[in-house]
Amino acid sequence: MSYILQVDFPHDGIFGEEFSKAFVDLAKDISNEEGLLWKIWTESETTKEAGGIYLFSNEADAKRYLEKHTKRLESFGYKNIRGKIFKVSEELSKITKANFL
Numbered sequence: 262m263s264y265i266l267q268v269d270f271p272h273d274g275i276f277g278e279e280f281s282k283a284f285v286d287l288a289k290d291i292s293n294e295e296g297l298l299w300k301i302w303t304e305s306e307t308t309k310e311a312g313g314i315y316l317f318s319n320e321a322d323a324k325r326y327l328e329k330h331t332k333r334l335e336s337f338g339y340k341n342i343r344g345k346i347f348k349v350s351e352e353l354s355k356i357t358k359a360n361f362l
Contacts, residue, residue: 262320262349263298263316263317263319263351264316264317264346264347265316265317265347266315266317266327266346267313267314267315267344268313268327268342268344269303269310269311269312269313269343270311270312270334270339270340270341270342270343271310271339272304272309272311273309274311276304280311291330295322296323296326297315297318297322298317299315299316300314301314320346320348327346331344
């Protein structure tokens with residue numbers, strides 16, 4: 262069973278190519294997280310938000326990572342961090358072309 266972790270937070274900083282360059286080391290660190298299958302980075306200059314969608318192989322690792330990442334973001338000065346964990350309906354997701362499972 263896999264789990265989606267959705268995280269977003271207000272971000273009034275850099276976006277686009279500058280955003281990508283600034284967070285390369287963080288991306289490399291995140292890639293080593295236990296249970297992480299992948300992460301999609303999200304950003305919206307229009308709404309001044311950033312975050313990510315993560316796929317974890319189990320709920321325990323998703324919960325552990327959410328707690329760790331929330332603390333890390335808070336140490337960077339971010340507030341109002343929102344995180345949600347969802348169980349993936351693999352059967353339905355495969356029908357709708359989710360070939361990441």
